[in-house]
Amino acid sequence: MTLKFLKKYIFVILAVIIAVGGYFYVRAVGSEYTYLHRDYNGNSAVKNVFLDKDSTGKVEILDWKETDKGCLITVRSVKPGRVFVTIQYEDYIGLSPLIVHKNGIITNQRYFGDSQGSVVVIVCIMIYLALLTGYFVKRYLSSLKKSLYDYDNILYLGLIVFSIYMMLSMIGSIINRNGVITALSNMANSTQSFVLFTWPLVVITTVVVTISNVQLIRKEGKTWRNMLAFFLGLFLGLGSLSQIWLEERFFYSKIIDTHYEKGFGQFILLFLENMTTACVTYLECILIGTIIIALMSARHIPSFDKDYIIIHGCQIRKDGTLTKLLQSRTDKAIEFSKLQKEATGKDIVFVPSGGKGSDEVISEGEAIRNYLLENGISEDYILTENKSVNTEENVKFAMKMMREHYGSDDYKAAFATTNYHVFRTGMLAEQSGLKAEGIGSPTKRYFWINAFVREFIATIVKEKKTHAKVALVVTLINIINVIALYISVLLS
Numbered sequence: 001m002t003l004k005f006l007k008k009y010i011f012v013i014l015a016v017i018i019a020v021g022g023y024f025y026v027r028a029v030g031s032e033y034t035y036l037h038r039d040y041n042g043n044s045a046v047k048n049v050f051l052d053k054d055s056t057g058k059v060e061i062l063d064w065k066e067t068d069k070g071c072l073i074t075v076r077s078v079k080p081g082r083v084f085v086t087i088q089y090e091d092y093i094g095l096s097p098l099i100v101h102k103n104g105i106i107t108n109q110r111y112f113g114d115s116q117g118s119v120v121v122i123v124c125i126m127i128y129l130a131l132l133t134g135y136f137v138k139r140y141l142s143s144l145k146k147s148l149y150d151y152d153n154i155l156y157l158g159l160i161v162f163s164i165y166m167m168l169s170m171i172g173s174i175i176n177r178n179g180v181i182t183a184l185s186n187m188a189n190s191t192q193s194f195v196l197f198t199w200p201l202v203v204i205t206t207v208v209v210t211i212s213n214v215q216l217i218r219k220e221g222k223t224w225r226n227m228l229a230f231f232l233g234l235f236l237g238l239g240s241l242s243q244i245w246l247e248e249r250f251f252y253s254k255i256i257d258t259h260y261e262k263g264f265g266q267f268i269l270l271f272l273e274n275m276t277t278a279c280v281t282y283l284e285c286i287l288i289g290t291i292i293i294a295l296m297s298a299r300h301i302p303s304f305d306k307d308y309i310i311i312h313g314c315q316i317r318k319d320g321t322l323t324k325l326l327q328s329r330t331d332k333a334i335e336f337s338k339l340q341k342e343a344t345g346k347d348i349v350f351v352p353s354g355g356k357g358s359d360e361v362i363s364e365g366e367a368i369r370n371y372l373l374e375n376g377i378s379e380d381y382i383l384t385e386n387k388s389v390n391t392e393e394n395v396k397f398a399m400k401m402m403r404e405h406y407g408s409d410d411y412k413a414a415f416a417t418t419n420y421h422v423f424r425t426g427m428l429a430e431q432s433g434l435k436a437e438g439i440g441s442p443t444k445r446y447f448w449i450n451a452f453v454r455e456f457i458a459t460i461v462k463e464k465k466t467h468a469k470v471a472l473v474v475t476l477i478n479i480i481n482v483i484a485l486y487i488s489v490l491l492s
Contacts, residue, residue, distance in 0.1 A: 206236070209232070310415040
């Protein structure tokens, strides 16, 4: 059975599983329901179980027995209505609310609460999540095979992380035999638990990036760009605490009442809590995906069949020589050219790229060219691009020069940049029509962390339409979930 077949007929298959394996949709009037009423005191013996006068005739108590976990009660539906089963203990009386639906199904406490066989529905949701996770894995592997620099790689990795977490959270619903609405609510609220689960990691990350930023500011100066990693850690930390803050504000609010069970105020609070934690969760999952792909990109070694290697420029010194960052990029390109020569005997043409800034004596491309000449690279194997002002122009102008030099678009290219910049450069290259493999040069750890965050934010902004679509889907799911919960309470 292929994944394509399952994708097409999954809901039909799950409906059959529900019909065969459970009673949720198939039992008519006279359904039986066995449930556990827990004794929260932990020391009271059950003396009797009976119906109050308003519940008589709506259900029939078939059996009850005391267990270590509570009182196990079996009832049968007779006619629709709200029912209260009374459990008389030695020192107190407990009430167990049930709802008998028109089709005879009995649900516990809520309109869409636990019912006989409802665990089968939750298992089906688990199956669907498992298939969805498999679909994301398949798409990720396909996307990765197509290109290492496709942003879908990050997106699918983030979705895989979260869908696996949702599956794990659903296991608790199966073990506890929660009703369908409770299970769906737990799944929707899994963003809150995810945020709490990752809170220690967020705290540790914030401390690490703060120390890194202090080192960076001491060496590079105090600018908002040099504090981006700190701001991201602070945002994730405060976002993780947003649920507590919202509950505190709404608890004392005089505008919205969150204390009335059937009022809509608590569901407005639930919507806001889910949305804020969903944003934090999504950002964390995308960050996890970005870290994985960025490391894969930085450690990737291009195949030894390249005709050209672009060296992406950056700030040079006042005397026109290379900074350590740019020198590291150029050395990496030279190292790759030697490895390719040793492996295949094929020479490579260097394409130093970068224009002249207002505070620079020569262009970055010319500065790199001079360094290449000083390191024994022949003029015949250097093709200098000296007009570009950013990474996108680096790629576009270099492409034009390589095409003219090679005589066609059939050349094979690589590019050298700093490790944190490889993925975004590769992504920009592909969007410009250049299929190229990247190679990353090392940089100081304190600089790498903040630079990586800068690249992460730049990539988020670049793919803002994709993230807007995901945000819209999350919002719609959250609205549907809150409305379903509200209806369940309202009809109970």
